[in-house]
Amino acid sequence: MAVFLKLSPVLIDKKPELITGKFLSQPLPIKPFSLINQYQEDFNKEDLQNKWSILFFGYTNCPDVCPTTIYKLSEIQKKIAQKKELNDQLQVILITLDPKRDSVTRLREYLAFFGPSLIGLTGNDSEISKITSNLSVYFEQVGKGDQYDFNHTASIFLIGPEGTVIASFSPASQSQELSQDILNIIQ
Amino acid sequence: MKLLKYTVITLVFISDISLANLSLENSWVRAAPMNSTKMSAYGLLKNNTMSSFNLIRIEASGFKNTQIHQSQINKEIMSMKELKNFTIEANSEIELTPGGKHIMLQFPMKIFKIGDSVELLLFFESSYEEKVIRVNAPIKREAP
Numbered sequence: 001m002a003v004f005l006k007l008s009p010v011l012i013d014k015k016p017e018l019i020t021g022k023f024l025s026q027p028l029p030i031k032p033f034s035l036i037n038q039y040q041e042d043f044n045k046e047d048l049q050n051k052w053s054i055l056f057f058g059y060t061n062c063p064d065v066c067p068t069t070i071y072k073l074s075e076i077q078k079k080i081a082q083k084k085e086l087n088d089q090l091q092v093i094l095i096t097l098d099p100k101r102d103s104v105t106r107l108r109e110y111l112a113f114f115g116p117s118l119i120g121l122t123g124n125d126s127e128i129s130k131i132t133s134n135l136s137v138y139f140e141q142v143g144k145g146d147q148y149d150f151n152h153t154a155s156i157f158l159i160g161p162e163g164t165v166i167a168s169f170s171p172a173s174q175s176q177e178l179s180q181d182i183l184n185i186i187q
Numbered sequence: 188m189k190l191l192k193y194t195v196i197t198l199v200f201i202s203d204i205s206l207a208n209l210s211l212e213n214s215w216v217r218a219a220p221m222n223s224t225k226m227s228a229y230g231l232l233k234n235n236t237m238s239s240f241n242l243i244r245i246e247a248s249g250f251k252n253t254q255i256h257q258s259q260i261n262k263e264i265m266s267m268k269e270l271k272n273f274t275i276e277a278n279s280e281i282e283l284t285p286g287g288k289h290i291m292l293q294f295p296m297k298i299f300k301i302g303d304s305v306e307l308l309l310f311f312e313s314s315y316e317e318k319v320i321r322v323n324a325p326i327k328r329e330a331p
């Protein structure tokens with residue numbers, strides 16, 4: 001009995017094995033930030049609580065990795081939304097690294113293409129820097145004029161209902177594996 | 188000079204199912220939201236000849252500019268660069284795929300919808316000949 005009681009905390013806290021992602025050693029709290037979504041509504045760290053959130057940083061002029069990832073995440077969101085008990089429990093959020101070109105109008109038009117429920121966030125440079133610094137997201141503008149691109153951290157972050165980052169996934173993850181990992185965590 | 192240098196100029200018109208010796212198979216273009224300034228084309232580039240070929244130019248109908256780019260992810264950081272020298276070796280294949288090498292199509296001059304296609308012309312040269320691949324790459328949400 002004593003042995004069982006000693007083992008119980010380990011059994012209760014056991015996390016699922018992830019195929020393609022990794023849990024953070026400690027959940028990372030989100031620090032205060034103030035952005036707006038594609039409908040010009042305020043969005044801050046309180047909006048990350050009481051539901052699961054998948055967070056990705058990118059920009060709408062990205063031709064390859066960003067649209068590939070956003071498409072993948074939108075499909076995962078649709079799949080999870082089909083499960084009645086999880087419906088509305090997961091939000092997928094793109095935070096732009098390019099607020100100069102990614103206006104609310106552009107974000108609205110861009111994300112509507114991938115699905116009706118995706119959230120796009122923009123704001124001024126200092127507010128975006130608050131959350132990129134918080135999550136150690138690197139980004140660097142490459143090129144000049146109107147046709148610049150970004151090198152940037154392309155990790156996919158999973159934020160729990162407590163509003164803390166609990167896991168991250170590679171953007172190179174296969175859709176099926178990413179979907180399974182996320183489902184295993186949030187179910 | 189080119190007439191002296193090259194003995195054969197071959198124009199190869201192919202579909203995705205091809206018996207040609209230089210080909211781009213299973214080509215597709217990822218559909219993009221309206222007003223996007225860039226789109227990407229992918230496929231499997233095959234060289235079944237005994238010579239290596241250099242890509243010297245790409246043209247895409249309906250786009251002002253076309254380049255070959257490579258995305259790469261290193262320690263979770265995504266970067267992208269133009270490949271100014273692109274060679275496909277003899278008897279080899281190169282996959283143009285999301286997150287890797289791809290054809291970047293810049294500044295569309297019309298609206299492309301799912302179900303449309305983009306005519307791609309890829310101009311190659313080896314030490315003794317030129318080849319041109321022409322494919323019609325369909326616009327799709329995801330790889331076929």
